[in-house]
Amino acid sequence: MRFTVTTLLAVVTWMSVVFASFMYPKEFWAFVIPMLAFNATLVAIVGSRLCRGEDRAFCQGFATAAIASFAVVVGGLFPSMGVQAGVDRFALAAVRMLPAPVTPLHEHLANALQRNGMARNTPVEIDWPREFGVTKGTFVQVRGNDRKYLRFEVEESIAAGILSREEQLAIYRHHAVIAFALVGGLLGRGFQRSKKSTWKLST
Secondary structure (H helix, E strand, O other), X not given: OOOOHHXXXXXXXXXXXXXHHHHOOOHHHHHHHHXXXXXXXXXXXXXXXXXXXXXXXXXXXXXXXXHHHHHHHHOOOOHHHOHHHHHHHHHHHXXXXXXXXXXXXXXXXXXXXXXXXXXXXXXXXXXXXXHHXXXXXXXXXXXXXXXXXXXXXXXXXXXXXXXXHXXXXXXXXXXXXXXXXXXXXXXXXXXXHHHHHHHHHHO
């Protein structure tokens, strides 16, 4: 597999987007990430018809994996497979390893949690101040007593700009769609290249 500068830049850009959406789960990402996954799938479907050779194989693999991921990861098809639940657990674990952005709401809840005592990795329900627009949720202390790693998970929100836990999971699931689709595209290209090499050897 040949990695070009363009491929490297694309990977770095995508990883930056993933990191930003994990650190700052805002309404912007809740709109952009699903649209990006959907539009990338449409482009791959068109490319599977118009492109040739390895590019066509990449588009076919990307589109096939993306459609399957939309059904299983986002749509929750075949829940017994545990794919959606696994993606959710992995994403939440990854987010909790990152420092939380310090906001007035974060500081308020950190003070309240410290007053009530902290238990590592244990969700703690506290009174959420309505002036911040949150009506229900839990606060999770992840690493030691470091306030940077205190994470709150919103279950209900009446404020614009504060995403609920389910809305955040929707962002992470669409990231997983893109990741699985890229793997499918790379496998498709690899199979096409292997097929081409086999054909050359046979001739």
